Amino acid sequence: MPHISLKSDEPGINGLFRYRPETARPLADLAEVLLRGDSTLSRGERELIATYVSSLNECRFCSNSHAAFAAAQLPGGIELVDQVRSDPDGAPISAKLRALLVVAAAVQRGGPHVTTADVDAARAVGATEMEIHDTVLIAAAFCMFNRYVDGLGTVAPADRSAYAAMAEQIVDQGYSAVVPESQPAG
Template sequence: MPHISLNSDDPGIRGLFRFRPETALPLNQLAEVLLRGESTLTRGERELIAAYVSGLNECRFCCSSHSAFAAAQLPEGMELVEQVRADPAGAPIPAKLKALLAIAGAVQRSGRAVTEDLILSARREGATDVEIHDTVLIAAAFCMFNRYVDGLGTFAPDDPAAYAAMAEVIVTAGYAREAAPAEQRAR
């Protein structure tokens, strides 16, 4: 049961966005740029970073939704997402992504936990300054999103199918569509 009266039965951040659409717009725009904008990291890889950080923060809604979003955009699907969430260093992913996930994990603990060694390790594996920047910002943004969702006690569905349905919308239409007023989304 949410801590405040929402005007929607939508789960997680979606219900919060319906409650306060004026804050939904910039937050969805940020998610759109970070997770779907131009990047040398794939959309699936960026969603994987979001899912990983959300899992570390124990935010069930964000972890489940972004795991589904990542799985829908990675050829290896949910099996890989679960492997990464359980053991990123041992998961069958490129060394550069492992190094970026180590940075994301450090950000989740504290921005000051991001050390020069972590940055140098990512650079040695081929990470660019933009990829490092975006990894830090994705991790920081998801710490905020996770605290927003959990701080207001939002509902998180138990059924994985609910997250798969959300993934279809995000993969095809993106986050910016979620920020549009209802009458524009209906078009």
């Protein structure tokens, strides 16, 4: 049960977007740029970073929704996503993505936890300056998104299939499509 009256039964950030569309637009635009904009990291890889950080933050809605989004865009599907969430070191991903997940996990613990060694290790396996930048920003943004969603006690479906329709919409239309055009409810 959400901590405030959202006047919507939509789960997670979707209910919050409906409650406050004027704040939803810049948040959705940020997600659009970070997760779907031009990048040498695939959309699936960027969604996987968001999923991993959300899992570390124990945000059920964001972890499960972005897991579905990543699975829909990665050849390994949900099996790969689950492997990364449980054991990134043993998951069949590139050394570069593995190193970027180390950077993302450090950001999740707090900015000062990102070390020169972490960044150098990512560079050593081919991560570009832009990929390192975007990984840090995705991780930081998802710490904020996770705290927003969980801080207001939003609903998070337990059944993973509930996230499939959301994944289809995000993959096909992007994050900007989920922002309501209605007036704020509060």
